[in-house]
Amino acid sequence: MSVRVGVLGATGAVGQRLIQLLDPHRDFEIAALTASDASAGETYRTAAKWRLGTPIPEDVAETTVGPTEPDAVPDDVDLLFSSLPSSVGEAVEPAFLEEGYVVSSNSSNGRTDEDVPLTIPEVNADHLGLIEVQRDERGWDGALVKNPNCSxxxxxxxxxxxxxxxxxxxxxxxxxxxxxxxxxxxxxxxxxxxxxxxxxxxxxxxxxxxxxxxxxxxxxxxxxxxxxxxxxxxxxxxxxxxxxxxxxxxxxxxxxxxxxxxxxxxxxxxxxxxxxxxxxxxxxxxxxxxxxxxxxxxxxxxxxxxxxxxxxxxxxxxxxxxNTLRGAAGASILNGELLLQEGYL
Missing domain, CATH: 3.30.360.10 (Dihydrodipicolinate Reductase; domain 2)
Structure with a gap:
């Protein structure tokens, strides 16, 4: 059974890479896309202005983009990939976490927080154990995992x-x-x-x-x-x-x-x-x-x-x-795969 996922900030450069990688993924099914209020209500084809060398996935192109807020994401979405600008991520990611969503984030906010796992799965998969510390300290039902900077x-x-x-x-x-x-x-x-x-x-x-x-x-x-x-x-x-x-x-x-x-x-x-x-x-x-x-x-x-x-x-x-595959979108997806393997979804 596929895990239903959403992409926060789906229209930007990293968001488009996430769509490109997630569409054929064996374990993940794209179920929600969000972007800025200016793009909300448009189809993804119109909002994204697709710039990658591969065609925009047809099954995603006609999906309606929602605003970046918890009410716009279906309850049965198990995992969110965040490619939001750090200032936006810092403001909105906590709202999703309080609602119980698990977020694999490429945004730079919070990467060095003591209770936030910053992970490269091949290097420090055990750091995912910080999720239990994070939930105890912040009272979140969800979980926040970060991947590092592309450099x-x-x-x-x-x-x-x-x-x-x-x-x-x-x-x-x-x-x-x-x-x-x-x-x-x-x-x-x-x-x-x-x-x-x-x-x-x-x-x-x-x-x-x-x-x-x-x-x-x-x-x-x-x-x-x-x-x-x-x-x-x-x-x-x-x-x-x-x-x-x-x-x-x-x-x-x-x-x-x-x-x-x-x-x-x-x-x-x-x-x-x-x-x-x-x-x-x-x-x-x-x-x-x-x-x-x-x-x-x-x-x-x-x-x-x-x-x-x-x-x-x-x-x-x-x-x-x-830098946009291993260093950004691919890194977030790899963390999502680790979350799935370790039973956090």
């Missing part, structure tokens, strides 16, 4: 592999982030063509905090954040999709590039429909990964690494993931 999610799996094998002490990262991460109207063509922008508001802080929470240990009541010092510099470049990142990782134990590559290759995936069989692909070629060549690895859900070399205190490597 954070790119580097954390290889860092998790290094931390498990050698212990992390210090991380430095410089990102080369695609324009789709800013949304359709986030960066104008006059700004980004023939250019690179060495600032993305709030991005550095997200990478520096979210990564430490994701790599932390859950003791059954709280997450003890990882002690590694993380510093980030974030840059926007004129690629469409795929965030490429240069990472310097210092480790507590001695590590060679060969040992680091083996730890990444052997880092386990998880038995969920959207997770690749091999989570981290390590390229031997010195000029890989590249956004145009590697962003669609494993249907856009793989993590690509390469360029491994030894440093004074650890290793340097490059990593890449598709």
């Amino acid at each position: 954070t999610i790119t580097m954390v799996p290889p860092l998790a592999a290094l931390d498990e094998a050698f212990g992390l002490t210090d991380v430095r990262v410089s990102t080369l982030q695609a324009v789709s991460g800013a949304g359709y109207s986030g960066v104008s063509s006059m700004e980004i063509i023939d250019n690179a922008i060495p600032h993305i508001g709030g991005e550095e802080q997200k990478m520096e905090t979210e990564s430490r929470k994701l790599l932390g240990e859950f003791d059954g009541a709280a997450v003890d954040w990882n002690d590694a010092d993380v510093a980030a510099s974030c840059n926007r470049i004129p690629t469409l999709d795929g965030h490429l990142e240069n990472v310097w990782a210092d480790t507590a134990e001695d590590v060679t590039p060969e040992a680091a590559a083996e730890a990444m290759r052997e880092y386990p995936s998880i038995d969920l429909p959207s997770s690749p069989d091999q989570l981290i692909r390590v390229f031997e070629e010195p000029d890989r990964p590249q956004p145009r060549l590697d962003r669609n690895l494993d249907n856009g859900m793989g993590i690509a690494t390469g360029g491994l070399r030894e440093t004074a205190d650890g290793v340097q490597f490059n990593c890449l993931a598709h």
Whole structure:
């Protein structure tokens, strides 16, 4: 039996990706779509202004979009995927949670709250146990789970592999982030063509905090954040999709590039429909990964690494993931699959 799901903020860039991925999903059935009041009452075809390379799903196109409020979502919807702007998510997500809905959210609000699971299922599925803490403390019948920022999610799996094998002490990262991460109207063509922008508001802080929470240990009541010092510099470049990142990782134990590559290759995936069989692909070629060549690895859900070399205190490597698939919509769906597997739906 399919789980009936809804999408909050269904007309935006991530919302459209959610529709694209959910429509053929074996376990989920789209039963509700919401958007801003300006779009409410329109068909999804009209409201969404579909911009993806695949056709708009015909069975969704004529669905009427509702306002983003609990009364607009049928009671038999078991799971909501939220792709709302953070300011809107912060204002409206609690209302859905109080009504008993389970929400898998891509919105950045609340990611570092002590009682909110911030999860990459292959890395820290056990953090989902925070739901019980959350329900006790907030009195919600529902549950809120967050996936991390699209740039954070790119580097954390290889860092998790290094931390498990050698212990992390210090991380430095410089990102080369695609324009789709800013949304359709986030960066104008006059700004980004023939250019690179060495600032993305709030991005550095997200990478520096979210990564430490994701790599932390859950003791059954709280997450003890990882002690590694993380510093980030974030840059926007004129690629469409795929965030490429240069990472310097210092480790507590001695590590060679060969040992680091083996730890990444052997880092386990998880038995969920959207997770690749091999989570981290390590390229031997010195000029890989590249956004145009590697962003669609494993249907856009793989993590690509390469360029491994030894440093004074650890290793340097490059990593890449598709920012709107693995880094956003796909990450939320993966969390939804984990919620289903663990019995929260």
